[in-house]
Amino acid sequence: MIAQNAPVKISGKVIEGTSQQALEYATVKLLHAQNDQLITGTTTAADGTFTLETEAADYYLEIGFIGFMAKTIKDFKITNGSVELGNIALSEDTETLDEVVVQGEKSQTVFKLDKRVFNVGQDLSSTGASALEVLNNVPSVTVNIEGQIRLRGSAGVQILIDGKPSVLTSEQGNALGTLTADMIESIEVITNPSAKYEASGTSGIINIILKKEEKRGLNGSVTLNTGVPNNHSLGFSVNNRTEKFNLFSQLGVGHRTFPEQYKNINRNLADSTTINSGGESEKNETFFNVILGTDYHINPQNVLSLTGSFAYELETEYSDTDFSALDRSNTLTSQWNRNEVTEATNPKYQYELQYKKNFERHEDQMLLFSAIGSFFGKDQSSEFENTPLSGEEALSGRQLTQNNFQQGEYTFKLDYTHPFSDRITLETGAQYLITDVSNDYAISNWADVRWVEIPELTNVFDYNQKVLGVYGTGAFEGDKFGVKLGLRLENTDLSTLLVDGNQANNQNFTNLFPTVHTSYKVLDNFSMQAGYSRRISRPRLFDLNPFFNIRNNFAISTGNPELMPEYTDSYEVNGIFDQWPVSLNAAVYYRYTTDVVEEVATFEDNISITMPVNVGTNQATGVEFNAKYDPTNWWSLNGDFNYNYFQREGTFETTEFDFKANQWSARMTTKFKLPASIDLEMTGNYQSAYQTFQSKVSGYLFADLGVRKKIMKGKTIVNLSVRDVFASRIFESETIQPSFYLYDYRLRGRFVTVGISYGFGKGEAMEFSGQKRF
Template sequence: MRKFCFIWFVGMFIFGIHKASAQNGTITISGKVIEETGGNPIEFATVLVGNPTDQKPIAGTTTLEDGTFTLETNASDFYIEVSFIGFTTNRIDNAQVVNARIDLGTISLAEDTQQLKEVVVEGEISQTVFKLDKRVFNVGADLSSTGASALEVLNNVPSVNVNIEGQVSLRGSQGVQMLINGKPSVIANEQGNALGTLTADMIERIEVITNPSAKYDAEGTSGIINIVLKKEEKKGLNGSVTLNTGVPNNHSLGLSLNRRTEKFNLFSQLGFGRRTFPSDDESENRNLVENTAINSSGQSDKNETFFNLILGTDYHINEYNVLTLSGNFAYEWEKENSDAVFSTFDSGNSITDAFDRRELTTATNPKYSYELQYKKDFEGNEDQSLLISATGNLFAKDQSSDFTNTTTIGNNEDMQQQTRTDFSQADYIFKLDYTHPWAEKYTIETGSQYQINDVKNDFAISDFDGIGFVENPDLTSVFEWTQKVLGIYVTAAYEGDKWGLKLGGRFEETDVGTLLQNTNESNDQRYANFFPSGHTSYKVNDNLSLQAGYSKRIFRPRLWDLNPFFNIRNNFNIRTGNPNLQPEFTDSYEITSIYTLGKVSMNLGVFYRHTVDVVERVVVFEDNVSISRPENIGINNTTGIEFNAKYIPTNWLSFTNDFNLRHFVRKGSFEGTSFDFKGDQWSTRLTSKIKLPSDIDIELMGNYRSGFRTFQQEITENLFMDFGARKKILKGKAILNLSIRDVFASRIRESVTNQPDFYLRNFSQRGRFVTFGISFGFGKGEAMEFSGQKRF
């Protein structure tokens, strides 16, 4: 409410200053505004120079953090008014001018409790509108005047949800690409907390893209969220310090800083901590021909100590040119213990032998990333822009594992094994984007992108021969994977008051190669594809809008889909890659509507996706060992409905529901066997947010995911609930935060493969996570939540 009044007065000043009459002399006015009770400086108090004849503003400013202000006026007859929401207004007439200066000294404002009771916030209300290939959420005074963080603003966007730990999801999916001003940024990195340094009054709008046009990568993604900042970004220091502790181990300390000046925006983040991820695992391999089985049951805990540092700056060369340079360095130390019991059963269901398999794995993971970006705006047209960027991501893993088999039943000998992994990955992206609007309603976008992926994985297994460990050449591989993708696009759009149309095309050439060094097997592929897109929107009225879109997408196999190496944690359930795997292509059609009725906003979408060369894992069973390998099998046609509704009956209660229903038809064959089938999958999520007295917020989130079929498997249903609570103290500058993930420890991962000759079951559960934290925010915004919890 206080910031709303600040915005209102500044708006009145901008409107009125053009009508004020200029005078020859310039008078400088200065002073300091404080609270009458306590003497604390008042930040953002409005100082207004007004015309006594018509009471219109002539000039104005707001106070700084220390309550001081300075402004100039050319008027000869004026009054000075100092005000701030919740305080009585102080008007000064006939101020004395000495040497073209007015020094008002210290001005005290008294609290006005009656005014606080009667004030009504009026102004632009945040709303969502369709813009061809995206939905645009314009941030109004109802949010921008609250001092909320960017995460809280996102939580008001239809179809978007931010849980109490700060995880962003779109239509129930967390695979969201976050952009700042249309480009990737470490500020929006989901592994960090830098989004928390942005406050609502810095944000102009939020764009939501569920079916990306040809401007964006053809590689599949669940959606894009672009946060567009105001050009007149708030100057000053924003930041947050967070401390967390939890069960199982989840201890972290984080610091976020953001400093904005006239020329620079400096942002940084520092975090370190330790966390543990326990897991209970079960597996069953049953040979239905011989009626024998091998079962395993065990526990593991992965301990991770991490360090993370982000540094970056935006340099505003001038009003139309901005240069951004940022970097991120992270380092992780991993230690994992695993203990599982393997039992073999004969046809009479009697145990014939058993052994205890213990594992100790250690690893170090350094990570580096950087980005260099140049953005140019053009005078006279705020929508015309040129963006050039270069980003790089480097990751390495040095891992070793020790395995020991101790026989507990039977006559099998004890066994020892070791594995080592030397892994490195480098990703580089170079982009150029140009937007040119003309004739007000027409826009052309064009640009290009070049992406390089370079990966090498050196993996070896060694067996103990009684004296030392000897490397097994049959289980050793050095696998290299390189991929280069060149993309060029152009789009053209018309957007009128009611109706719009956007058409585009993207050409991508892919050059990919794999090499298995120990056998000298190579597979090089080069292919070119055209990806068209089309979007249209129509505004029926202020409460109802429609949007339709089409795009062609691609899924390119990644390293773990291609690499034929496998992990030997469970020698009876092996997952391998397929270096001959081909990409899959999807034609995506979508019709979406947005409807607002009072305090309810609803989104209803219908989509159809046709996918060819579907990548699906195929399981083969030999000697009681299951081997899973990805293959290209047939086509998949998916028809679905996505519904989202947000209901805010009062300012202390809100409900959000996401519902997704998919019906899929699979057609394909593998090695002469038909695998045609049909299936359904649906999921729903209900989130309730409750604001209690004493600045206490409660969040309850229930999730249900139905069971569904894949090529060979059946995935069981899943029902779980998360809980969150937070308490604001020190006028919102500090937050106490409690989160419980999987309250009833009911979130599981279970799959069943039931074939004529064999039966497989795999089960995994991580259990309940409880985290308590405290965060202190300073500068312009509130404290930000930073759970320090790994995304999984």
């Protein structure tokens, strides 16, 4: 305790007592000596450092981190208005969780120079959630009912896992769903990536960081979920770390049901005839996944890691759709029912070998090499039966679709970081990514006694892409000013082949991708950042694959093997203000994109066929606000708002189109710490309507609710989550063109999940439980 009237700046570095490694996100609180009330606080940076400033007279410092014993500092030596505490070592708590006192929790969102880090552990409504649902709670990110991920309202997002590409992020079959919320440590949102990252993703990068326990000894947890509709799972996580080895594993099994209601309208404006359809579907999934891995600490400077994961899904899907045909006077002419039974198996596996070398010369000097192999398969068959109900033109008969999809992906990555000093750092490296796919698909009609394939809807689609990238970045970081310059070169060799007919599409191109990032510390609690990057969005496999989806054979979707990549120049300026208990981030951004990919519908014989096509250019100008306010130690508020105005220009089938439109989204989350160790979280989300090349997509408002109760002094946690409380998250779109009108409506409904998690050893109970996917 001290007595001091002049402002005092307090700084230090928090480290782990045993390993002397920096502790990121440690909680630092400055408290009144007389009444223990909070004066100000912060969390430590990636290098363990922190800085506080106060004009208070009597105070003391309290530093805590989960799994470590808290430390209190009351004696300070002031020199020229500053207190330099140096290294502050925290000792690991050797007792069980019954005696652990948690001094603080990670803040939900942490802002860094070129990214924002969203810490999943604070998201109570993630009970029973999948990775896709967790992403939908991340600032700037939205996930629609189909699982499409958008960043600041734009598609073209590159999804990474632990900083590397993964087959689990493939859009085929929502493979990302094999990641459950309890596996995720944090999610990084990078709207203007540096040249170190692969240039894919015109709107930016989302990097999912998986948990890896670092505490010594045996740690683990068991998680059990149940919910409505069917949402039952069991998860098991165990870790054992010694001085040389870190062994870790995660296991999950479960069963899920995903119901959906839908409605479609196809109207031919030329002859005023209409096809209406509507019904219900149900997808059932039984899944199993396991992750096994080990880190071998050869010595303090060298670590070798080997990780493997395997997931297997059994899918059954049913849909029951009623169709009706109306003539130009809106009179019913025929009715029929279309019934679907789908069965599929989806194996997925991935393995990674990683070598990391640190150097005694400097703690940030590092060499990192990784080799990753992965596989994703889908063997699916769907049988459809049309049953006439009335009218001579009612459809009848049976159809069969068969789809055997196999994707292999191999990534080789080398990164080297060389600090010339504490202020100047050079990074360089290379990556080689190989993606090899084969999709054997067929559509058949039932002809009396056997299935007869339809030649024009049956083929084998082969896809091979190789991307070689090399990069270099140089950074200077002073006390107030920092700058990071980078350049990345990528060569893309892409080939697709439709085997029947020998239709080949080969592309080979080389691009340069410059990046610039700057920062300026105006005040201790206020900084400005600016950045520029050039990005590419290569055609997604799903967009290239010409397989026809015929669940509704009057509203068919297919891919386009001749798609070209999008290119985007992205500019951004940020202001960050952080003064306990308020933190604010405001950004202004501009993106210019060429060869924009749009879903384009064509119409013939009352059948719409939707296909992605390169259509024109897009200019988007936007503003974004993120705020966090902690009015008391038991109540916090988080808010996010994003608005962008865009201008489209282009030509489709010799017809020029230009239009201007806007879209915006908002999210508000409030959290309460209630008596009896109960936490309550409520989140409201709004997505505005927006316009596309041909269509208008309606807006929607929905809410999530989460409750958490800690018992047995934190060893056991009980969770309740209600996602889409009012069943108001609806996808609805209208396409109005001169010759046709299309309407699409889909609703998933409310999901309620209860979970319980028990932690043993030195580990803690998980803050939420795991669901496979939406």
